[in-house]
Amino acid sequence: MLAARMNKLTPYVPGEQPRDRSYLKLNTNENPYPPSPRIKAFLEGFDVDRLRLYSDPLSRDLRKRIAERYGVVEDRVFVSNGSDEALSFCFYAFFDSDRGPLLFPEFTYSFYPVYCDFYQIGYERVPLDESFGVDLEAFLERPSCGLIFANPNAPTGHCLPLNRIRSLLERYPEDHAVILDEAYIDFGGESAVDLVRNFPNLVIVQTFSKSMSLAGLRLGFVIAQEPLIKALFTVKDSFNSYPTDMLSQKIGEIAVADTGYYRSITRKIVETRERFSAGAEELGWRVLPSKANFVFASLPGVQGEAVYRRLKERGILVRYFDTEGIRDFVRITIGRPEEMERLLGEIKKAFQGNPPAGD
Amino acid sequence: MLAARMNKLTPYVPGEQPRDRSYLKLNTNENPYPPSPRIKAFLEGFDVDRLRLYSDPLSRDLRKRIAERYGVVEDRVFVSNGSDEALSFCFYAFFDSDRGPLLFPEFTYSFYPVYCDFYQIGYERVPLDESFGVDLEAFLERPSCGLIFANPNAPTGHCLPLNRIRSLLERYPEDHAVILDEAYIDFGGESAVDLVRNFPNLVIVQTFSKSMSLAGLRLGFVIAQEPLIKALFTVKDSFNSYPTDMLSQKIGEIAVADTGYYRSITRKIVETRERFSAGAEELGWRVLPSKANFVFASLPGVQGEAVYRRLKERGILVRYFDTEGIRDFVRITIGRPEEMERLLGEIKKAFQGNPPAGD
Numbered sequence: 001m002l003a004a005r006m007n008k009l010t011p012y013v014p015g016e017q018p019r020d021r022s023y024l025k026l027n028t029n030e031n032p033y034p035p036s037p038r039i040k041a042f043l044e045g046f047d048v049d050r051l052r053l054y055s056d057p058l059s060r061d062l063r064k065r066i067a068e069r070y071g072v073v074e075d076r077v078f079v080s081n082g083s084d085e086a087l088s089f090c091f092y093a094f095f096d097s098d099r100g101p102l103l104f105p106e107f108t109y110s111f112y113p114v115y116c117d118f119y120q121i122g123y124e125r126v127p128l129d130e131s132f133g134v135d136l137e138a139f140l141e142r143p144s145c146g147l148i149f150a151n152p153n154a155p156t157g158h159c160l161p162l163n164r165i166r167s168l169l170e171r172y173p174e175d176h177a178v179i180l181d182e183a184y185i186d187f188g189g190e191s192a193v194d195l196v197r198n199f200p201n202l203v204i205v206q207t208f209s210k211s212m213s214l215a216g217l218r219l220g221f222v223i224a225q226e227p228l229i230k231a232l233f234t235v236k237d238s239f240n241s242y243p244t245d246m247l248s249q250k251i252g253e254i255a256v257a258d259t260g261y262y263r264s265i266t267r268k269i270v271e272t273r274e275r276f277s278a279g280a281e282e283l284g285w286r287v288l289p290s291k292a293n294f295v296f297a298s299l300p301g302v303q304g305e306a307v308y309r310r311l312k313e314r315g316i317l318v319r320y321f322d323t324e325g326i327r328d329f330v331r332i333t334i335g336r337p338e339e340m341e342r343l344l345g346e347i348k349k350a351f352q353g354n355p356p357a358g359d
Numbered sequence: 360m361l362a363a364r365m366n367k368l369t370p371y372v373p374g375e376q377p378r379d380r381s382y383l384k385l386n387t388n389e390n391p392y393p394p395s396p397r398i399k400a401f402l403e404g405f406d407v408d409r410l411r412l413y414s415d416p417l418s419r420d421l422r423k424r425i426a427e428r429y430g431v432v433e434d435r436v437f438v439s440n441g442s443d444e445a446l447s448f449c450f451y452a453f454f455d456s457d458r459g460p461l462l463f464p465e466f467t468y469s470f471y472p473v474y475c476d477f478y479q480i481g482y483e484r485v486p487l488d489e490s491f492g493v494d495l496e497a498f499l500e501r502p503s504c505g506l507i508f509a510n511p512n513a514p515t516g517h518c519l520p521l522n523r524i525r526s527l528l529e530r531y532p533e534d535h536a537v538i539l540d541e542a543y544i545d546f547g548g549e550s551a552v553d554l555v556r557n558f559p560n561l562v563i564v565q566t567f568s569k570s571m572s573l574a575g576l577r578l579g580f581v582i583a584q585e586p587l588i589k590a591l592f593t594v595k596d597s598f599n600s601y602p603t604d605m606l607s608q609k610i611g612e613i614a615v616a617d618t619g620y621y622r623s624i625t626r627k628i629v630e631t632r633e634r635f636s637a638g639a640e641e642l643g644w645r646v647l648p649s650k651a652n653f654v655f656a657s658l659p660g661v662q663g664e665a666v667y668r669r670l671k672e673r674g675i676l677v678r679y680f681d682t683e684g685i686r687d688f689v690r691i692t693i694g695r696p697e698e699m700e701r702l703l704g705e706i707k708k709a710f711q712g713n714p715p716a717g718d
């Protein structure tokens with residue numbers, strides 16, 4: 001019954017969304033603060049009758065707002081049903097392993113190899129450097145059909161400065177796409193959006209799920225030069241002409257314009273991250289420097305899975321990875337100050353003076 | 360820059376959504392009546408803060424409601440971002456032209472060949488019978504990896520009775536998928552959902568866009584036996600883990616439960632269709648019998664494109680097809696009674712006693 005291509009799939013496993021009890025969810029990098037307060041008034045006044053009509057298949061109004069916010073022209077913006085869909089369309093449009101494998105970091109967003117399998121694109125994982133950073137030099141040392149990496153990277157939180165990215169782009173073939181997944185860029189990194197003007201192969205992918213606090217809405221976007229955006233529209237119109245609905249488009253417009261509110265909640269998250277990191281280090285944890293809304297951290301002598309289990313028993317969810325090389329770590333989403341205080345308290349109780357090495 | 364697979368794409372062209380002036384839109388089969396009146400209260404009371412969290416990647420609550428409505432178990436229901444996405448996932452999961460081409464009717468939803476090109480699936484178009492019906496017997500006369508057809512079919516409106524579909528399924532190999540696209544089934548056809556229990560290869564695809572009056576929301580669903588639904592989840596989790604957002608899931612739940620309201624607006628559309636068809640026939644038009652929320656009609660001596668142009672000048676949009684064999688026709692969405700009266704009036708003025716054969 002199933003097509004042969006189905007045999008090659010190993011699907012992505014999204015973070016745990018349990019329903020058995022109420023947890024403090026620090027496992028899927030959701031924003032602890034609500035989205036723009038302006039959304040409420042919009043929903044209250046929305047004329048429901050309009051839902052009978054199709055949404056704009058080109059998402060023109062939302063693309064215009066995003067373009068204004070990032071100082072680009074509208075024709076350089078593409079909007080999608082979450083950044084996962086944008087990434088999928090990019091893999092389809094830009095990567096063709098006839099020209100060599102796609103390269104991405106050994107530890108990064110685990111959906112990248114899934115997209116490769118989905119579209120049968122060959123790939124190669126490039127080891128991180130010794131400080132868990134993405135090794136851009138290593139990308140240049142072997143043939144490839146393109147590059148993708150997250151900046152800040154997940155699950156490490158490590159962020160490359162803009163000059164390093166520019167230097168990579170200057171030395172990489174300009175007819176091979178480079179996708180920069182900036183899902184977490186607003187938490188302290190510097191976006192490479194301005195480089196799009198100089199590099200015809202640069203593709204910036206961002207999301208409304210993290211810094212915009214709209215994970216439940218499913219909106220992502222791409223900024224790149226016109227021929228690449230045009231290709232993404234061709235892919236969209238070969239897959240689903242209307243991928244974003246009317247409510248999401250409008251709520252996205254409101255969010256992207258409310259820069260003041262989002263600046264304030266982002267600042268709080270960054271402050272909390274720094275305070276939590278210092279607190280965890282005081283308790284003997286190793287916390288990698290992060291520019292994201294999460295930290296990658298380990299307690300010497302305890303595997304990530306054991307940390308996860310102990311904290312889950314105490315009502316707190318974090319994420320561990322059953323992957324050689326990062327088994328010692330857990331990824332902890334940064335919540336509100338009081339939530340992170342609670343986590344530090346539970347960590348003390350669970351692990352202090354009672355090293356559970358045998359877990 | 361672009362992957363080689365991009366050269367094979369000829370994207371679908373969605374119906375015209377003009378912004379230059381206000382038209383009476385009878386071109387994209389939207390419902391003229393608003394969706395369930397219960398949606399307004401939901402949006403007014405919705406706790407916007409929840410949007411910071413991911414939507415349920417399994418759409419469990421909505422699938423449960425759909426399952427209840429159609430008398431199936433929840434594990435036989437899959438929910439997608441519009442039925443176009445569901446169709447795309449089905450093509451990926453079930454059709455593999457190593458086992459023969461996919462067969463579909465010569466005139467049908469024009470997205471089907473686009474999906475084939477997208478996933479590089481071979482296909483063959485099977486001519487309609489002489490009354491513009493889908494020729495099921497012809498599906499059995501040649502090798503194939505699967506079948507897909509719309510019932511009622513678009514753009515013809517022709518609907519096959521359930522016994523003909525059952526008879527096809529009884530004679531078709533049960534390890535080859537048969538997709539039945541029931542986007543328009545609620546306007547007078549009889550759904551084949553109950554046949555799912557007997558046929559492990561039957562896949563029913565439906566949408567919230569037409570009879571549920573929620574085109575702007577983007578929701579579709581699939582009903583099939585568990586192994587096929589499981590395959591669709593594998594495809595989803597290899598493409599986009601969270602394809603439906605929190606608001607759409609909740610609004611979908613409300614709509615699918617409000618059967619009384621939807622029965623009443625559907626009845627009105629069916630009545631209007633019959634009255635309009637009779638009126639157009641009185642004016643000399645040929646109107647194919649339709650069980651959809653549109654009719655396929657032609658004015659002898661005038662090409663569809665000329666009809667489209669003349670009506671557009673008069674502020675009414677219909678859809679024509681620049682395709683050999685159906686150039687004489689236009690597809691006209693059924694609107695409210697007063698809208699169809701207006702259309703009949705404009706038809707009289709535009710074409711009566713003034714055959715524009717030279718247009």
